[in-house]
Amino acid sequence: MKHSFIALIEDKCTSCMLCVRECPAWCISLDSHTIDVTEEGARRPRKVNVLDSFEIDYSLCMYCGVCIDVCPFDALAWDEHRALVTTNREDMLLGIEELGPSGSS
Amino acid sequence: MSRSFTWHQVEPKDWRDKIGESRNAGFTFFDFLTGVDRENVEGKQMCEVVVHLAKADLSESHFISTQVLNELPSITDLIPAAQWHERECAEMFGVQFNGGNAKPLLRHENLGRPPLLKSTVLAARVLTPWPGGAEPEIKEDGRKVGNASRRRQRPPGVPENWLKP
């Protein structure tokens, strides 16, 4: 495992905010909303968080991996096949699409 | 090579005696002296000062520590190499070493609070919006659902009501 890039597996993220709050560099931001899901046979609807946006500012990220460690759902993982080089600083702010594991998009 | 480490916690009044005793027992290699901010110890703001002394072949180590409010006798006459460390500790943790060199090491004199104390607030942490303050349970129109009634969290290192009227 190489500390090269932190990838987001969107389907696994439950918007619990643990990574955002633990990040020592404050480089992760997350936006979400709650919807009611009614399942057949259930007495009342279930609250489900829906991820609207997830961003890692790679200009700040210190690659400590705390976010990966605290994620209870393994939604964040080291991706050793990518390294980030950009020509302007704004491009270092990566959203859900760019954060997907390599080979998936 | 196996190494042995022993910890000795002493009262400030025994600080110099204990260090002198260790030095005379062959612990002549002075590694470092540093501070640890213990914050609130039984209602007092305490700083722990630690010294690491070792045998010259590094086979045995003594860590000698003491908890102080803000002053401690200097050990520079026993261990001259400790002077730089005492000056650093004084600057970073606000501990005064009586009888030592009081000249500032890196910082200008009277430049704010000692920077390594946990109670020294970094303004950037207060003024930068913390991304962790968002809550998934708060709807777009501001209505709270679920367990969002709990208090809004504060980022680590930011005291409540700092800089607020």
Place this chain on the structure above:
Amino acid sequence: MTRYALTVDPNVSVEVVSASLACCTLELQAALNSGSLIQVSESDTGPCVIVIAGTVTDALVPSVIELIHAYPGAKVMSFGACATSGGPYWDSPPVSKGIDQFVEVAAYVAGCPPRPDAFIQAIQELSSKRAS
């Protein structure tokens, strides 16, 4: 100041000047000696890259600017989080929050520290930009 070429494509060569300011420097040396780069003769032509590797404190800013001005036409690479934005020291008063506040940066390399491949990737990017 040493001239390096890519092992895979020796026609691509760059002059590397490194500003060694903190721990990223060690990683930069690891990248330069990783086998992906070879040293070539000084007489080759090609772009000059100034690598700012490490934490830039406000006190050091004048020296960094002086270094960059000493190599007119050189491209500046911001190597690692500290040079790019202050990185782990983003909340520390004496650390400057990104060298792009005072110089034009041609490439930003993310990481704390960046991996050697990231450095090679940045070199490739900078040298191909010159060619096009």
